[in-house]
Amino acid sequence: xxxxxxxxxxLVPMLTGIFVAVACALPGNFLVLRRQALIGDxxxxxxxxxxxxAFLITGVVSTWPMLLGAxxxxxxxxxxxxxxxxxxxxxxxxxxxxxxxxxxxGGVLLLEQSDTSSVHLDVEHALYGNLESLIxxxxxxxxxLWDWQALKGLPVELPRMALTLVxxxxxxxxxxRPLKISTFDEGFAQTIGMRTGPLGLALVxxxxxxxxAAFDAVGSIIVIAMFICPxxxxxxxxxxxxxxxxxxxxxAVIAAALGYVIAGYGPLWIGLQDSVSAAGMIAxxxxxxxxxxxxxxxxxxxxSAAPIG
Amino acid sequence: xxxxxxxxxxxxSQETARQDSPLAIRGLTVSYGxxxxxxxxDMTVEAGKMTAIIGPNGAGKSTMxxxxxxxxxxxxxTTTVFGKPVAQQRQKIAxxxxxxxxxxxxxxxxxxxxxxxxxPKLGLLGRVRAAHREKAEDCLARVGMQDFATRQIGQLxxxxxxxxxxxxxxxxxxELYLLDEPFAGVDAATEKAxxxxxxxxxxxxxxxxxxxxxxxxxxxxxDNVFLINTRRIAEGSVVNTFVSRHLQDAYGxxxxxxxxxxxxLS
Numbered sequence: 001x002x003x004x005x006x007x008x009x010x011l012v013p014m015l016t017g018i019f020v021a022v023a024c025a026l027p028g029n030f031l032v033l034r035r036q037a038l039i040g041d042x043x044x045x046x047x048x049x050x051x052x053x054a055f056l057i058t059g060v061v062s063t064w065p066m067l068l069g070a071x072x073x074x075x076x077x078x079x080x081x082x083x084x085x086x087x088x089x090x091x092x093x094x095x096x097x098x099x100x101x102x103x104x105x106g107g108v109l110l111l112e113q114s115d116t117s118s119v120h121l122d123v124e125h126a127l128y129g130n131l132e133s134l135i136x137x138x139x140x141x142x143x144x145l146w147d148w149q150a151l152k153g154l155p156v157e158l159p160r161m162a163l164t165l166v167x168x169x170x171x172x173x174x175x176x177r178p179l180k181i182s183t184f185d186e187g188f189a190q191t192i193g194m195r196t197g198p199l200g201l202a203l204v205x206x207x208x209x210x211x212x213a214a215f216d217a218v219g220s221i222i223v224i225a226m227f228i229c230p231x232x233x234x235x236x237x238x239x240x241x242x243x244x245x246x247x248x249x250x251x252a253v254i255a256a257a258l259g260y261v262i263a264g265y266g267p268l269w270i271g272l273q274d275s276v277s278a279a280g281m282i283a284x285x286x287x288x289x290x291x292x293x294x295x296x297x298x299x300x301x302x303x304s305a306a307p308i309g
Numbered sequence: 310x311x312x313x314x315x316x317x318x319x320x321x322s323q324e325t326a327r328q329d330s331p332l333a334i335r336g337l338t339v340s341y342g343x344x345x346x347x348x349x350x351d352m353t354v355e356a357g358k359m360t361a362i363i364g365p366n367g368a369g370k371s372t373m374x375x376x377x378x379x380x381x382x383x384x385x386x387t388t389t390v391f392g393k394p395v396a397q398q399r400q401k402i403a404x405x406x407x408x409x410x411x412x413x414x415x416x417x418x419x420x421x422x423x424x425x426x427x428x429p430k431l432g433l434l435g436r437v438r439a440a441h442r443e444k445a446e447d448c449l450a451r452v453g454m455q456d457f458a459t460r461q462i463g464q465l466x467x468x469x470x471x472x473x474x475x476x477x478x479x480x481x482x483x484e485l486y487l488l489d490e491p492f493a494g495v496d497a498a499t500e501k502a503x504x505x506x507x508x509x510x511x512x513x514x515x516x517x518x519x520x521x522x523x524x525x526x527x528x529x530x531x532d533n534v535f536l537i538n539t540r541r542i543a544e545g546s547v548v549n550t551f552v553s554r555h556l557q558d559a560y561g562x563x564x565x566x567x568x569x570x571x572x573x574l575s
Contacts, residue, residue: 033415177433181425185411187380191404192429192481193396239461241416 003141011139012158013131014260017222017282019161020214021252023168024226027207029245030172032231033183039204040227043070043211044220045100046077048107048126051215056114061216063160070212077103104220129219131260131278134158157217164213171206172245175199180241222279226252229286236297251293255286328392331356331485331516332377337386339369339376346372350386350541354485354518354533359511361521361531365560368538370520371407371489378404378487390485400429403483405474407490413463419473420458423448426480448479453502468499475503486510488519492526504530527551 024040031037050073054065077099085095111123138144138153145151172179182189182196189196211223234247259282264275294300327333332354339347347369354360362370376383379395390398403426423445424437431437449455452472462470471491478486486507492500507517511532521527527534527547534551536542536559543555 033412174433177428177431180417181428184415184417184422185406185425187375187406187410188404188425188477190380191378191399191402193399235416239416239463240418240421244416 007141008136008139012136012155013134016158016161016217017256017260018253019165020218021226021256022249023165023210025230025248025252026168026172028227029231029248030179030183037228040207041224042100043208044223045104047073047212048104049073052107052110067212127219127221128277129217129279131218168206168210218279222283225283225286229290233290233293236293236300239299251289256282259285330354333389334377335387338384339372340384348539356516357514358532359517360533361527362535363521364537401484403478403481403486405478405488408471419460420445422473423476423480426477448476452476468495471495486517490520
């Protein structure tokens with residue numbers, strides 16, 4: 001694989017996949033420890049109709065309308081969950097399940113019925129994303145990385161995802177101590193003056209930003225896997241939060257890079273013609289890493305494993 | 310005229326007590342759903358003493374403490390700490406929650422939990438210096454846990470976990486220590502170690518308030534007692550207040566005559 005082939009075809013999707021994986025894994029660590037892991041899942045389901053509606057109104061796929069649409073959908077979801085819970089007299093978990101799947105289904109139907117053929121927005125992309133299509137046409141080789149003209153032709157998803165990663169990482173770094181303390185002991189955190197409510201909300205908003213930014217590039221499947229798998233696998237490797245977050249980043253990068261390569265070239269190696277979905281393979285790889293960590297991780301057998309949940 | 314003067318004087322002295330008190334609660338009411346868990350409770354903690362909050366299960370002991378600190382939002386009531394609202398006095402308060410209220414599988418070490426007590430001094434990004442580490446290790450030594458600094462917290466016994474929580478409170482250098490069931494599910498050695506630390510805090514002029522459930526040790530451990538069963542039953546010194554009349558009021562029929570006798574109460 002030489003630069004002339006790798007840089008225009010594979011570099012951008014691979015980097016985008018890595019940025020997505022890390023941007024999701026970072027807040028995912030705290031969501032998993034707070035037993036809110038499925039919030040990532042919920043967000044990626046709920047935002048679909050919001051993104052579609054935003055597209056139908058503006059006619060373009062761009063970040064701000066998508067984020068606004070996603071935020072609107074999230075508000076609708078919260079109100080709807082509360083309504084179902086009260087009117088239907090069922091518990092919150094069941095109400096969430098109903099609303100998340102219903103909104104996702106609504107988004108799929110809306111996508112099918114609307115004319116989105118001019119852009120990368122259809123049912124298949126909503127699920128699997130369009131990582132493979134992020135081709136850098138202006139690149140001719142590694143030297144293009146220093147060529148301003150060529151860089152201007154870079155697919156917009158890459159810088160968008162890089163910016164998202166910077167924002168998410170900065171949030172985690174700046175609020176590391178409050179996040180750690182309030183995740184471990186919320187009551188204590190409040191008595192030393194931490195505003196744990198707004199902090200928890202900010203964490204969920206960061207997860208939502210990562211999910212929405214990632215959605216366009218990789219679809220909803222990989223987003224779910226990336227919130228949970230790398231942090232869960234990392235927890236089995238260490239007993240220290242600092243190290244856990246570092247491991248989760250390593251696992252996220254490995255899953256994204258390896259997943260992309262295997263999806264693109266793996267079938268060729270075993271004599272098949274077509275490549276398989278990169279997003280699907282990245283999610284598969286992160287699942288395999290979690291499985292390996294569960295089998296061989298040094299801290300997989302912890303004394304107090306029983307009372308979890 | 311004289312009557313007016315007396316009431317005003319009584320009111321004034323009550324107000325003075327409240328201004329000086331490390332923890333003064335007025336009209337605190339908390340409700341989970343329809344039924345009030347704590348109803349219109351007043352409490353005035355005496356400075357430099359150890360006070361036990363006692364009452365039967367579900368009497369609102371922990372709830373009262375959490376609501377006073379703002380962890381639970383009360384329906385009504387005010388709390389002052391040394392005469393000022395709680396929010397302005399955070400640095401003077403160290404709170405030790407129930408051990409079972411946190412997940413001990415959380416990926417962190419003993420020393421890191423104690424360092425959490427130094428957060429108000431460190432802030433968001435302040436560097437943890439050698440002095441901070443020494444301080445945390447010193448607090449661990451005071452509860453006899455100096456050899457466990459780098460252990461993962463999930464590997465500790467219940468009593469050891471409780472000591473770590475106490476060490477974190479010590480690191481806060483507070484004036485008022487509030488503990489929720491510090492002796493629940495701990496071994497006898499830990500109970501002794503904890504009470505020794507609490508008494509040393511009191512002897513250094515600090516104020517200690519603990520939710521307590523073991524009536525047989527109240528007289529031995531505490532100076533003052535506060536009895537609650539949703540409403541305030543009584544408060545005052547152990548000698549005057551920890552008496553069968555008030556205990557019957559607080560516990561109702563749940564405390565058998567034999568138990569009363571065992572406590573050797575007047």
